[in-house]
Amino acid sequence: MMAVKERSVFRAVNPALLGVVLLLSVFGSVMVHSAVQGMDGGDTMFRRHLMGIAIGLVPLGVAWLIDYRKLQGWVGPLLILDAFLILAPRIPGLGATAKGAQSWLQIGGLRLFQPSEPAKLVTIVVMAAIIAQYRGSIERPRDIFKVLGVLAIPLGLILLQPDLGTGLVFVAITAGMLLIGGMSGRWFLIFALAGALLIGGGLRLDAGLDKAAGHDVFLKDYQMNRLLVFVDPTRDPAGAGYNLEQSKIAIGSGELSGKGLGSGTQGNLNFLPERHTDFIFSVLGEELGFVGGLILLALYLGLLITALGIATSSRDLYGALIVAGVISMWTFQILENVGMTIGLMPITGIPLPFMSFGSSFMVTNMAATGMLLSVWTRRYS
């Protein structure tokens, strides 16, 4: 009897997932510690980071305990919650602006968290419910437009923030879920082409409108600059291109084994901007070199493969879709964040999962881990 119970508890836990998440959190803490040393209030920041991990254990546990299947029936209220989370920072007395986007929730001058982070998970749950209706085959345009129509609510609101980076995360999440949900390759091709046209034409249109209106219409100037600098990094090396150049110098100069933990000159001498948040990977690359980057990517591979394993073992399509959404979210964030530090992607404010300083983000990733465990634990029942 005892043996059976022990086995069931053991089977309820996914040790690989928890192990990888633990290793990533420790790795991230080490890097954040190295990045904030010498900063004003560096110690406080490091403590806040550790606290974020500790606090994150609560949503992890809650998400694990909640039977994900019950969420399938809450599409309407969840969509409203999603919209509320995204709009909350805009509510007078609740919002705060940072780095050009009004994306913080604050009460009485105390900055709480960025509600757009948990909104990603809510979006995953909602989109999974919508896509799961089609039982693994989405062919009819009607169905596709319904899916996109639901996506348009959170995506539209997030783009109004404006937060282009998070908007792209929403798109990536939906794309991954549509793949598992059975949308055909034909449609992916159509959307890829339409997206390319939209972005290309949109940028021109935006520039034209800005000129005509005399102020920024869609994209802010700094966003436009980031995109343009991505196309041509030498365009403005002291301005928007500066961050990219300094990040590349930091990572490149790490060479094989790095300059040693805490000994990165680009970071410690302030050449690297945002080095504890968006550019944490640059600190890692500089101080731990190619070896450090390889270890991190190996850990991510372990995380994502474990997650894929959980997805394939899901007892239903809904669970598989939720896991696919989380996998897509993480994969895109890794691609975007690491990619921007090495000049492969345009610079956006997307942090690196489990690594970057930022408690809203850490808590969200912990909750996502809880959701995976929720699917895993209920794979047989």
Place this chain on the structure above:
Amino acid sequence: MPTFRERLKPRFAILGVVVVAVLGILLFRLWTMQILAGPAFAARADDNRIREVTTVAPRGRILDRKGRELVTNRPTMAVLAARSVAENAEVMNKLSSLLDMPVAELKDRITSVKEAALAPRVVAIDVPMTTVAYLAEHESQFPGVEVATRSVRRYPYGDLAAHVLGYTGEISEDQLAGADFQGYDPTDVVGKSGAESSFESVLQGDRGLRRLEVDAAGRPKRIISETEPEAGRDVVLTIDADVQKVTEEALAQAIKDAHADGYYKAKAGAAIAIDTRTGEILAMASAPTYDPAVFLGGVSNKEWRSLTTTSSEFPLSNRAIQAQYPAASTFKAMTGLAGLNYGLTRQWATYTCRGLWTGMGKQWGKYCWNRSGHGVETFMDGFADSCDTVFYEIGYAFYKDKGEKLQKFARSFGYGQLTGIDLGGEATGRVPDAAWKKAYNQNYPEYQGWLPGDTVNMAIGQGDLLVTPLQVVASYAGIANNGKVMKPHVLRKVLGSDGKTVLGPTKEVAFAPKVSKKNLSIVGSALHNVTTIGTAKGAFRGFGIQVAGKTGTAEVTGKDDYAWFVGYAPVQQPKYAVVVVLEQGGHGGSIAAPAGRQILAELLGQRVEHVKAKDNSR
């Protein structure tokens, strides 16, 4: 249920491929950046954090032969301005009134010369403390302007030996590009002329280098490494400050004498004292002179104009080595010695001077300076009286002898070529010959032929012959030194950082003409006669030491006569030779020779006195 899982499998496989592809792309990119391009990025990271700051090394001193400081260094408060200041009219106006310097000049100093020089430029030195204090208090009103201590040259003897010492200035773009100035910074101060330029490589020290680690805002964080600047080497010259002083005074006195004599245009000249046995220059003066201190901290346009206009007589040029004059009668020693050497005359050969010499035919008659004639003159008398007729005859004999032997002989003593003195800008002079004349008159065929008169004119030091004062004194030093012309030089030795000699005195034969001891002694005694019974008799009356010399009075078209004296002493055991030349100064015997006497007196420990002498020879 199995069908559901079966259907999802390929889709998850695609997602897995996407995941692996994303991580693979990132890893590949990291590999190219960190492994392949790693060293290049590492260099850029170092560029970011490492600033190299150089500190100027003190320039070596210049000492006279007795160790007295002719040039040394002193600290000064300097005002520096960044290039951006030139574009800021408000700051320019304020700075202009503060430094009492026209805006245009201020702008010149900031922007002129070097585009590449990003370092702030010195716009004023020796700034009064009140100005320094004002700038410090109103720092915010003067962006790009700073005050710093700089080391500049100090001249304890004022303008003494200015031409030998030379002046310093900021390195020019041409210099910076040249091979001699590799490793120099665009703001380095270098020697521009004279010894400062000749011995630049030893006078210039090695800059100190401090490598700092700076943060992104450029704030220094720590010193990575530091090399102390190494001071330049001290240079000891052959110049004797006492002799130099007397030489310059003698030249100045000669100008006054010339004015008193009615030669009001006399302004410029040169004088040299040389050791006949070694070629060491003990004094070298050029008039008019300049004050090397005006170049400190950059010369102003006004000052530069005043030093380079025609009416200024070009005080920057060192006439002792750069001016080319007709040699006049000083050349008769060459003609006489050459005549003896080639058997075209003898010590006691006689000539008859009737005032007008018609040796080349009646229509080509030439006057002796003494138009009433010297009567019967021996070769020896020809020197004492400076009789032109004697040397017309010898010159004509050279013409008839063919082979341009007079020219060859003059060249063997160094005429028409560089002596190789260790000062820049030396002129070669000119020993004319048939080939030269043909080339020189290439557009005038009727003037291309070499005529008897050409050789005859050269024989008395006129015609197309041009010499530098240095060539003249070197050739006489050669006569005094048994026919060996020692290479003239101003560098005695270079001292190491411990004060010990690292490069000793040199003694080099510049020219070794083929000439017999007998002939040298004949000419030597003829030159001795010049100061006892000849044209310099008045100048050397009562002089305690026997002197051999020659006066000269050069005719220059459109100008007053140029006065020459060259000589050496003591006659029996010669030590020193001197030359004095004064443009438009009149007669050598009355103007130049007394100056020569003063210099020789100082060299030989005699009382330096100014004598008045009469001479109307040429």
